[in-house]
Amino acid sequence: MKYEFSERAYTLLRSPLLGIRMQARRGSLISLAEELPAEELFPLPMLAEAAASVISADAQALQYGDPEGYAPLREWLIGDWLKSKDVHVGEGGVLLTTGSQQAVDLFARVYIDPGDRVLVENPTSPGVLQALRMQGAVIIAAEGDGEGLHPEHLRQLLDRHRPKALFAAPNFTNPSGILWSVQRRKEVLELCLERDVLIVEDDSYGDLHFHSYSQPPSVRYPSLYALENNTVSGHVLYIGSFSKTVAPALRTGWAAGSREIIAMMAAAKGMADWQSSSLNQRLLYHLLDVTAFDLRDHIALLNREYHTRLKLMAELLKRSAWKEAAYRYPGGGMFLWVCLPEGLDAEVLLKAALAKGVAFLPGPLCSPDGGSRRYIRLNFSHPGRDELLLGMNLLGEAVAEFTARS
Numbered sequence: 001m002k003y004e005f006s007e008r009a010y011t012l013l014r015s016p017l018l019g020i021r022m023q024a025r026r027g028s029l030i031s032l033a034e035e036l037p038a039e040e041l042f043p044l045p046m047l048a049e050a051a052a053s054v055i056s057a058d059a060q061a062l063q064y065g066d067p068e069g070y071a072p073l074r075e076w077l078i079g080d081w082l083k084s085k086d087v088h089v090g091e092g093g094v095l096l097t098t099g100s101q102q103a104v105d106l107f108a109r110v111y112i113d114p115g116d117r118v119l120v121e122n123p124t125s126p127g128v129l130q131a132l133r134m135q136g137a138v139i140i141a142a143e144g145d146g147e148g149l150h151p152e153h154l155r156q157l158l159d160r161h162r163p164k165a166l167f168a169a170p171n172f173t174n175p176s177g178i179l180w181s182v183q184r185r186k187e188v189l190e191l192c193l194e195r196d197v198l199i200v201e202d203d204s205y206g207d208l209h210f211h212s213y214s215q216p217p218s219v220r221y222p223s224l225y226a227l228e229n230n231t232v233s234g235h236v237l238y239i240g241s242f243s244k245t246v247a248p249a250l251r252t253g254w255a256a257g258s259r260e261i262i263a264m265m266a267a268a269k270g271m272a273d274w275q276s277s278s279l280n281q282r283l284l285y286h287l288l289d290v291t292a293f294d295l296r297d298h299i300a301l302l303n304r305e306y307h308t309r310l311k312l313m314a315e316l317l318k319r320s321a322w323k324e325a326a327y328r329y330p331g332g333g334m335f336l337w338v339c340l341p342e343g344l345d346a347e348v349l350l351k352a353a354l355a356k357g358v359a360f361l362p363g364p365l366c367s368p369d370g371g372s373r374r375y376i377r378l379n380f381s382h383p384g385r386d387e388l389l390l391g392m393n394l395l396g397e398a399v400a401e402f403t404a405r406s
Contacts, residue, residue, distance in 0.1 A: 008133060008134050008135075008136060009134075011130060011133045011134065012130065012134075028357065029354070029357055029358065029359055030357060030358045030359070030383060030387055030390060030391035030394065031358075031359045031379070031382070031383075032358065032359060032360045032361075032378045032379050032380075032383065032388075032391055032392075032395070033359045033360050033361040033377070033379065034361075034379060034382065035174070035244075035334060035379065036248070036334075036379065036381065036382035037243075037244055037245075037247075037248065037302070037334075037381055037382065038302075038305065038306075038381055038382055038384070039382075040384065041301065041302060041305060042246075042247050043246070043247075043287070043293055043298060046287055046291050046292070046293045047247065047283070047287060049291060050283050050284075050286040050287040050290070050291055051283050053286055053290070054279070054282045054283050054286050055279075061278065061279050061282045062279060063278070064274065064275065064278070065275045065278030065281070066275060067095075067266045067267075067269050067270040067274060067275050068092075068094075068095055068096065068262075068266050069094075069095065069096025069097075069254075069275070069276065069281055070096065070278055070281035070282055070285060072285050072289070073096065073252075073281045073282075073284060073285040073288075074094050074096060076285060076288060076289050077094060077096075077254060078093075078094055078256075081295075082094075082238075082256060085206075085223060085226065086222055086223075086226040086229070087223060087225050087226055087229075087238060087256060088229055089256045090259060091259070092259040092262060092263065093256055093257060093258065093259055093262055094254055094255070094256050094262065095254065095255045095256075095262045095265050095266050095269065096252060096253070096254055096276055096281060097252075097253045097254060097255060097269070097276060098251045098252075098253070098273065098276040098277075099241055099243050099248070099251050099252070099253040100202060100204045100239050100240060100241035100243070100253040100254075101127045101131070101253075102253065102269075102272075102276075103239045103253050103254065103255040103265075104127060104128055104131045104167075104200070104202070104239065105131045105134075106255070106265040106268045106269055106272070107200060107237060107255065107261075107265060108131045108132055108134070108135045108137070109135065109268050110261075110264045110265055110267075110268050111164065111165065111198070111261075111264075112132065112135040112136075112137045112164065112165070113135070113136070114135065114136030114137075115136060115137075115138060116135075116136075116137050116138065116163075116164045117137070117138045117140055117161045117162065117163040117164060118132055118137045118138070118139055118140065118163055118164060118165050118166070118167065119140050119141075119142045119154075119157055119158075119161075119163045119165070119166040119167070119197075120132070120139055120140070120141065120142065120166075120167045120168075120368055121141075121142055121144060121149065121167070121168055121169065121173055121176075122141035122142060122143055122144075122367060122368060122371075122372075123173075123175055123176055123337070123363065123366035123367050123372055123375070124167065124169075124173070124174070124366060124367075124368070125169070125174040125175075125202070125366070126361070126365045126366055128167050128202075129365075129366075129368060132167075139368040140157060140161055140163065140368065141367070141368045141369060142154055142157055142166070144178070144184075146178060146328060147178075147180060147181040147183070147184045148170060148178065148180030148181060148184030148185065148188065149168065149180075149184065149188050151184070151187040151188065151191060154166075154188060154191055155191055158191060158192075158195050158197060159195075162195075163197060164197070164198070165197065165198045165199070165200055166188075166192060166197055166198070166199050166200070167199075167200045167202070168188070168199060168200070168201055168202070168224070169201070169202040169203070169204070169205070170184075170185055170201065170203075170221070170223065170224060171203050171205060171206035171209075171221065171223070171332070172205040172206065172208065172209070172330060172331065172332040172333030173333075174202075174204075174205065174333065174334075174335060174366075175335045175337045175361070175366050175377035176328070176330075176335075176337040177328070177330025177331070177332065177333045177335055177336070177337060178328070178330070179209075179221060179330075179331050179332065180221070181221075182220075182221060182222070185221070185222070185223075185224055185227060186227060188224070189224050189227050189228060189235075189236075192235060193228075193235055196235075197235070198235055198236075198237065199224055199235060199236045199237070200236075200237045200239065201223060201224045201225055201236050201237065201238050201239065202239045202240075203223060203238065203239065203240045204239070204240055204241045204243070204244055204253075205244060205332060205333040205334060206223075206240070206332075207244070207245055207299050208244060208245070208299070208302065208303060208306060208332050208333055208334060208381075209303060209331060209332035210303060210306070210307040210310070210330075210331055210332055211331055211332070223236075223238060224236045224238075225238035225256070225257075234257075234258040234260075234261075236257065237255055237256070237257035237258075237261060238255070238256040238257060239253065239254070239255050239256075240253060240254055240256075241253035241254070242284060244334070245295065245298070245299050245302065246284065246287070246295070246298075249280075250280045250283065250284050251276060251277065251280060252276065252280060252281055252284050303332075306334070306380065306381050308385070309380045309381065309383075309385060309388055310329075310330070310336070310380045312380075312385060312388055312389070313336055313378060313380045313388060313392060314327075314329060314336070316389070316392040316393070316396070317336075317338070317392075319396055320400075321396040321397070321399045321400035321403065322341070322396060322399060323341070324341035324342060324403075325338050325339060325340055325341055325399075326338070326339040327339065334379055334380065334381040334382075335377050335378060335379055335380070336377075336378045336380060337375060337376075337377055338375065338376050338377075338378060339374055339375055340374045340375070340376060340399070341399070341403055342374075343402075343403075344374060344399065344402055344403070345373050345374070346360075346362035346363045346364065346372070346373055346374065346375060346376050347362045347364065347373070348402075349362075349376070349398060349399065349402060350362050350376075352398040352401065352402070353394070353395050353398045355398075356394045356395075356397060356398055357394055358390075358391045358394040358395050358398075360376045360377060360378050360395065361376065361377040361378075361379075362375075362376060362377075363375030363376055363377070
């Protein structure tokens, strides 16, 4: 039979990430491409203790749960974690999701119609672009610099296109790692409030920071959601996840916002999968609230190690093969966004790198219009130090071969 898939469905098959993931699972590839934490830093003993306790205590842990998520975990999230970030959520204002990607997808399903104009940072997360393309959105790139989106450029885009939403990640933007200044946050928020544009704020990487291992950026760099709490409510949907700080397989993220938006997203979730795993959510709650596990101490451990790996990657980029490459040293996150030497194309380089056994994410996957052809995204959090050294050496060989021809 000849299957006639929707045109939008084919966008899911065009990403080189599919092939990279398959090769990486076979153990035949060093991947610097994906958004993965370091599994050797997972809190395995305490996760095992939590799993055993939850399963043995109550068979209800294996039953269907509420689409909104396990109530005690939602209460912990609202009363402990989000409040520490000055994020205050009203009743019915939080939905637990299967990672932050599902939060983006659910929002896009209920809020974006085909042809709606949506602004995104350029570059931005490939997952955001895929979710918006599946809904038929017209995606418009908003440019910025080291402090965040350019207010004047954003003003022009808002007036010209009258977009329905803006997707932004002020804390260590994926892939560029930029931390927006407080002034830019205020200016962007004010512009969107004036024009009644909803902001989807992704803070999945906000806890991974290298300025001070014990003090989160939210102390000095309030989220757009927190800034809006001082004015009026409803213009920011705040998204986050435990995937980068505890373990991705727990598949627990959240969306916090107005009760109206959260209710609509919960209805869509009920149709998509009814609920995220209540077993995983109970396990996570037990880990966070019952065991001796301290999430803040664990994040400080992650940040020390990830900073070490970032410094190693930056040192390796000083070698001769990379001498004309350029990048901005990030203050947090998981990625280094590198501009290749003149004449190099990211997708062409990827083919040569894969042949040597190493992968990265080519820049066009992070660009709404397929641009950024000289840029690559390198992940420094997942590969161990030895693997990182080997992977960067192999990638350096591929770069050197291309630059030698020019």
